[in-house]
Amino acid sequence: MKATLKIDTVLNRFAEAVGPSLPIAIEGNRTRWGLNGLLKPGTSVISAPSGLVEYKPEEMIVTVRAGTTVQELDTCLADHRQRTSLPDRGGTVGGAIAVGHNDLHKLGKGSVRDAVLQLRYVSAEGKVITCGGPVVKNVTGFNLHKLMVGSFGTLGFIAEVTLRTNPTPLRQLWIQTSMDPKIIFDTLQRPSAILWDGTTTWVHLEGHPPDVDAQYALLTKSGKVYESETGPSLPAHRWSIPPVDIFSLEKTLMGRFVASIGVGTVWAEQPQEERKLDRATLTITERMKKQFDPTSRLNPGRNLGNWS
Amino acid sequence: MSFIDKIKNLIKPSVFEDVFVAELVAALSPERVRFDATERFLHSHDSSVFDEGNAGPICFPITTREVQTIMRISEKHGRSIVARGAGTGLAGGAIPLGAPVVVVMTKMNKILEIDIDNRVAWVEPGVINLDLSRYLQPFGFHFAPDPSSQQVCTIGGNVANNSGGPHCLAYGVTDAHVLALEIVLPDGEVATIGGLDPEPVGFDLRGAFIGSEGTLGIATKIAVRITKNPPTVRTLLLSFSSMRAAAETVSAVIAAGIVPAAMEVMDQRITIAVESFVGAGYPTDAAAVLLVEVEGLVDGVQIDASNIREIGFKHGATDVRVAETDNERELLWKGRKTAFGAIAQIAPDYYLHDTVVPRSALADVLEKVNEVAERYDLIVMNVFHAGDGNLHPLLLFDAREEGMLEKVHAAGAEIMRISLDAGGVLSGEHGIGIEKQAYMDELFTTEDLNHQNRLRYAFDPQCRSNPGKILPAGHSCADIQSLKNVPQGVWG
Secondary structure, X not given: OOHHHOOOHHHHHHHHHHOOOOOEEEEOOOOOOOOOOOOOOOOEEEEOOOOEEEEXXXXXXXXXXXXXXXXXXXXXXXXXXXXXXXXXXXXXXXXXXXXXXXXXXXHHHOOHHHHXXXXXXXXXXXXXXXXXXXXXXXXXXXXXXXXXXXXXXXOOEEEEEEEEOEEOOOEEEXXXXXXXXXXXXXXXXXXXXXXXXXXXXEXXXXXOHHHHHHHHHHHHHHOOEEEEOOOOOOOOEEEEOOHHHHHOOOHHHOOOEXXXXXXXXXXXXXXXXXXXXXXXXXXXXXXXXHHHOOOOOEOOOOXXXXXX | OOHHHHHHHHXXXXXXXXXXXXXXXXXXXXXXXXXXXXXXXXXXXXXXXXXXXXXXXXXXXXXXXXXXXXXXXHHHOOOOXXXXXXXXXXXXXXXXXXXXXXXXXXXXXXXXXXXOOOOEXXXXXXXXXXXXXXXXXXXXXXXXXXXXXXXXXXXXXXXXHOOOOOOHHHHOXXXXXXXXXXXXXXXXOEEEEEOOOOOOOOOOHHHHHOOOOOOOOEEEEEEEEOEEOOOEEEEEEEEEOOHHHHHHHHHHHHHOOOOOOEEEEEEHHHHHXXXXXXXXXXXXXXXXXXXXXXXXXXHHHHHHHHHHHHHHHHOXXXXXXXOOOHHHHHHHHHHHHOHHHHHHHOOOEEEEOOEXXXXXXXXXXXXXXXXXXXXXXXXXXXXXXXXXXXXXXXXXXXXXXXXXXXXXXXXXXXXXXXXXXXXXXXXXXXXXXXXXXXXXHHHOOHHHHHHXXXXXXXXXXXOOEOOOOOOOOOOOHXXXXXXXXXXXXXXX
């Protein structure tokens, strides 16, 4: 039996629980529960199975059930000084992937969508579907696993994922400065985060200790820099904009904000205005939903297009 | 069938076809719609060993609007389309099946905008991969995916195949470097998918489109991420007295938590061929050589290089050399990237395979691959992206020998099965095309393939865009329909 074809009883039991009919919703730890529409009242709610399936530190890949918390995953990886790009906001692995929001340290850790190598989901027909592959490089067939990242459980319920891991850098350091964040971004080779609230800039450096020291020293040449315990506290709402737009946007629309320089994520007191899809993209989106969930039974109420 | 017979066979004019071609000519221009037998013969092939292509009219659009018009005229006539870049594909992805319109994107080759602040370049799909990196050089940036064919392959083709390359080990394949795409759907509508922002709204249709081998539509503008050039690069050349030792070193480097920018292995046969071709100073007496590149800040590079050196010696390296100058480094890479060309010295034809296995399985899998080649009495050479576990066994042969091609295909099938049995996948960077369709159901269930087909339908409900590719027959009925739509007796 090939690696991709092994479906164990845990997954089969989850598929049975999802079943082939009636509306059903999936929950993780509800840390991003209010996004993309509210769940239709009266819908029954289930959770994905949890637990580590296989961790191969020497291959830098890990397979976990979707209901595992990101914290549990991180703890397991930390034993081998490894990490993934998934953010830990108190939620589950499946939730982090279904939402698709990147970690604060995206410049260093990479994006969530690049971490997913293989994914198993339960379809609207109640069947376990495998997509992607259990190796670090793969172009075998259509990229269904990419489509599932950020799809909010509207196409299938994520049951199990194989993720790429990376070595955790030996040294990590937050620093704080009033220097221009644009200059910092252009000066540093590979910071893992540059956060700016309009006045203060926080920089997260990581890597080999002498490299971190050298980058730190480079910044001290241009201005005053202080070590910091952590980064700034983040306002509740999340914006996604082209990275340089932060410098031209009318900040009153945001209230207090913290922007991730070079990335384009902004945490702000005010929510971002609704972003629209163009007509053709909307058409593909709706067709996609129809193909995967023709009766709209999965996560009813959540909507990434304009389906009913 | 002789070459001339094949060309003659393609010439089957008809009244219906005249109308179809006339509409295309009116929409583009006479010199950018071709339908003579020679052009059709040329565009019935790509760089793969497959010979069953049959091109319909060939169009060379220069604008998005022209691509839309081609899509609409083709739809009206119930014809399919196949997009094509430089034709360097090795899995037959660009081979036209069922006499479709071949849409050659090489004339849409402008670099539209370099946006350093957002770290993005907007390009047309016909821009050649290496041309973009050369253009970015003065700005201190480059485009990270670097397939061996980068001197000729197009970025549109890279998108279609989700291309890799040696330096994708640290940077990721094309998918990680494409932010947004303007695409023309098979019905002629234009959609912009993805975005310059980090978390674009809606489904990741961008991620679905990349690597879809032209089956979802045609990309007409591509926003690629540009990557800052590293301040320090160090290239190490490790020699080994066995392939197993080289492969185990690769696993040990990864296991030690080092992710080099590139880790490439060449066996002795290919090293000898390369060395006599470029004279890069590769050791011809080593059973295997490992080319490792580390890059970043100076101290970290020094630490990684010295650790790799130590790991190499611990695992049986007989020599570790560090490229002293840029010229020396470039020559080593030139050797690696022109390896496939160097093979012409040994045999007239080669079949280049592409599978991925877990990195820890590399040594065992390579031994089995050699056993297969021996059993079929074929020369096999190995040059591959070892850091990713991405194997590229090359089977060398002379296609003029009776029964040779069948033998090569049979050996290739065994290599694929060995890779799958080791927990691997069918393709790391070349794609499925028509080469590996028949093996898809060894990796996926019928239901899995059915779901892949659903993704396809959402973009192309009539399956008119590059029909007959990726999914095996039986999982894609509309493709079969689309292939039958060609009027009988027309276009061969």
